[in-house]
Amino acid sequence: MAEQAFVGAGQRPGLTAWRIEKMVPVPVTKDLHKLYSGDSYIFLQTIQKNSALSWNIHFWLGKDTSQDESGVAAYKTVELDESLGGGPVQYRECQGFESDLFLSYFKATGVEYLAGGVDSGFKKVVRDQYDPKLLQVKGKRTVRVNEVPLKNTSLTKDDVYILDLGLEIFVFNGTTANRQEKAKALDYVRQVNNNERGARAQIVFLDEEPKNDKFWKTLGGFINVTKEGPDDDAAEKAHRESIKLIQLSDASSSLKTTDITPKDGVLKKDLLNSDDVFIVDAGNVLHVWIGRGASADERKNGVIYASTYLSQTKRPAQTPITRVAEGGEGAAFKALFRAWDPPRTIAFGQQPTEAKSAVEAKAVDASALFSGASAAENDDMFAGQEGTNAIKVWRIENLEKVEVDPSTYGEFFGGDSYVVLNTFTPKNNQKPTHVIYFWQGRQSSQDEKAASALWAQRLDDEMGGSPVQVRVIQGKEPSHFRRLFLGKMIVHSGGKASGFKNRNDQDSYDTDGVSLYHVKGTSELNTFATQVDEVAANLNSGDCFVLTTPHQVYQWQGSGANADERRVASNISAILKGHRAIATIDEGHEDAAFWDFLGGKAAYPTEKAGQEAEHEPRLFHCTNETGFFNASEVFNFAQDDLNVDDVFLLDCYTTVYLWVGQGANESEKQGAIKMANDYLQAAQSDGRGDGTPVITVFSGKEPAIFTCHFAGWDATFFHQPAFVD
Known part of the structure; x- marks a missing residue:
């Protein structure tokens, strides 16, 4: 039971x-x-x-x-x-x-x-801190990652080292380190960052010489690394002799353990039998692998036996034990086996004007290189609790908070700022929890943004200081905010004129009767609609769009749009329709009137209907502002994450883009190009091969095939002053 x-x-x-x-x-x-x-x-x-x-x-x-x-x-x-x-x-x-x-x-x-x-x-x-550790990446045919003493004398010139400080990860390449070691190090740090650090860690690449203070200080001071390490072949042999693979099976009617470690010490995936449980002893950690067909007795006793095994081998009681089910293996487990994932065959050469196939889900391929959290959100503030949400919304008008009609909850204007109060009442009659959000539109004036923060604080004070305050930026909303609107969140263009610095501004709304809304997301938690310019070039096969016209509302479904986007598009259409009828049209079945409202047919991105749809785009920030080149992943990215003083790398699987800000320096440009090449070299193991194109785009001149990866792209964003005086 x-x-x-x-x-x-x-x-x-x-x-x-x-x-x-x-x-x-x-x-x-x-x-x-x-x-x-x-x-x-x-x-x-x-x-x-x-x-x-x-x-x-x-x-x-x-x-x-x-x-x-x-x-x-x-x-x-x-x-x-x-x-x-x-x-x-x-x-x-x-x-x-x-x-x-x-x-x-x-x-x-x-x-x-x-x-x-x-x-x-x-x-x-x-x-609340991570323990620092130094990892050695070593090997030729089978590259291994092992922890070594945290000191500079551990470094050798023929291996790669990873200094893991939690939210900062340094990669040190020895002068004679081989290509496989460099690729493995890149693979490892990306997976650790995505799977274990929420994609928040800053990744710093050192090419042996840069005298990065933090790196060298952690290791005891700078040294010239000239020491040679053990021969890779000898090191691989020693590792093979230390690793163990133990089978736990009840095939003979009673639980028995058998050491099935190969004589050569090389573990291969086909040694694992789906009908049994296996323990992989990797020295500093034990992995308990549960086959899909393992019996209940085997499943229940896997971790228990691993604990007993620790005692029998006189290992520290705190040695980690990880239980992983077949099909859910992580990077650390796969790294113990040679060639765990065979390369996939990919059809290249997608055409820019023709969608290839329908895709129902835009999930990250778990077997791809650098797999991890990507843009997934799992930050629900009230997860695991049954209860009800009651919300109240105010908009900032003339620097005052004005209550919004409840029938329009979930609708925001990008030129405005708002205050949202959510009261969560648990089902078990426990004390309610209050959360105050102040949402700031991308085009909202500075004084309106300041007023939203001020009113949020005043509301907090009125409630005795018990609420949690959350600042929310357009395009960066957490899932617990978007969840409040039940898949009906819309961001319109325009806004209410500011009441202070922009006193003479007029209210800004789209009043010509034709509007286009981009519906984008990976789940109903994070899918929402943003108004964009009503031109055909803004369409994208990977998403849904809602086009409102004076007499009809079109729900346009790209061939690669996922099921959640289609459901949310239906919600948005119902909200916007008023007295008008809704026409649902699939890509490729548009009538002439549809194109007329968009100013005529035009080319638009269609590649996301193919291989890109299986891989979430990933954005990396490249900069040398601290004196040395480094790159860090931007999680849950939006257009305003792009800094015109730097360079960014956007990995869309079939294509890699280098976005160059107008203020980026030459060193950053060259460093980004080198990083793109290294990145693609390491990424070949995920099946994309070595022919992935790298396209350079410049701020203010982005093509649609680039901008389609950013919800609600604003073509004027980089031409606006940073602060309105």
Whole structure:
């Protein structure tokens, strides 16, 4: 019988937790970051991508928890896993030695350790930093990533090193490091950043010589790296001799373990049998792999046996144990096997005016290089809690807050700023939670933005200081904000004239009766509509558009639009139609009137209907403002993330774009070109081959095939003054 506390778990994005009390899991409804050293916990992280859900399960063991409680946590974790179809990845967490993935859930609060059990409240320790570590990337045919002592004497000239400081990751290439090591290092840091750091880490590339202060200071000071490391072939041989593969099977009617490590030490994917459980001993971590056809007994005992194995081999009790289901293997696990993912065959040469195929979901391909969070959002503030939201909205007019008609909730103007109050009332009659958002349109004046922040603070004061305040920028809305409007969020052009600095401005709205709205997103949580210029060149096969005309509303569905975008487009059409009829048309079936309203037919991007639709675009910021070139990924990007003083790399899978801001210097341009080449070299393993084109575009002169990847692109954005005096 399924555990009652787990009923309904994992159905909404976010983090849910249970504490083991009297040998049963009890839901934790608040202060999930406060953990008692004498207790054991189970955490479930639910992630939504398009309409699909995936899960990570962590069972956390306090340093003073009892053997019984830790055993119950492990056993109940398996039950929770089974209730979710056996798909989640499981992690064993020990106090003080938690994985970076686990700690990433608590970026805003840190983790607090409380002495004793649930009823104790002494001796608080705050943990909100990552432990620095130095990783060596070494090998020729099978490249390995191993932790080495955190000191400069660990560096050799013939390997690649990764200095991981949590939200800063440095990549050091030795002068004679081989191509495979460099590619593996790039692969590893991208996956760590995306999967474990929420894509927030800054990645800094050093070509051995740059005397980066932080890098060298962490390692004990600058040195000239001339030392040679062990021969790659010898190192690979030593690694093969240390790694172990153990099979756990009940095929003979009782559970038995068998060491099936190959004599040459090289692990290959076909050694794993879907009907059994396997333990991979990688030295500093144990991986428990659960085959799809493994029996219930094998599944339940995998982690338990791994814990016993640690004791038998006299390993530290805090050695991490990761449980991963077949099909859900992460980067660290795959890296232990030679050629885990065979290259895929890709058809290149997509035509610019012809959609190739319909795509129902724009999910990141989990087997592709640099897979990870990408633009996915899993930041629901009230995940795991049943309850109701009650919202109230005000718009800033003449620097005052004016209440908005409830029938128009979810509609915003890009030239305005708003204050939104959400009151969440839990179903169990607990105390309501208040959140105040102040939303600032991209074209809103500086004084209106300031007024929205001021009114948010005043509202907070009126409510006794209990609400949470959240500043929201157009195009960067978190999912818990967009969720409030149930897939009906619209951003119109124009706005109410400012009441201070722009006193003589007139109200700005589109009043010619024809408007075009771009519907874009990857799930119903983050899909919304933004008004764009009503010209055919703004269409895009990968998304949906809503065209309003004096007598009819067209819901245009690109051949590559996903199901969530189509549903949201229907919602938007219903809101905007008024007395008009709605005509739903698929790409390629437009009538003459449709094109007339858009000023006639014109070429528009269609490539997203092909391979690009399977891969979320990724944006990287390239700059040398700190004295050396570095690149960092921009998560959940929008047009205003593009800084005209720098260079950005946009990876759209079939094409890589270098966007050059008008103020970028020559060093940044050259560094970005080198990075693009290195990036594509490393990315060949995801199937795209070595012929991916790199296209350079300049700020203010972007082609439609570039701008289509940014929701609500504003062609005048980079021509406006940064501040209106």
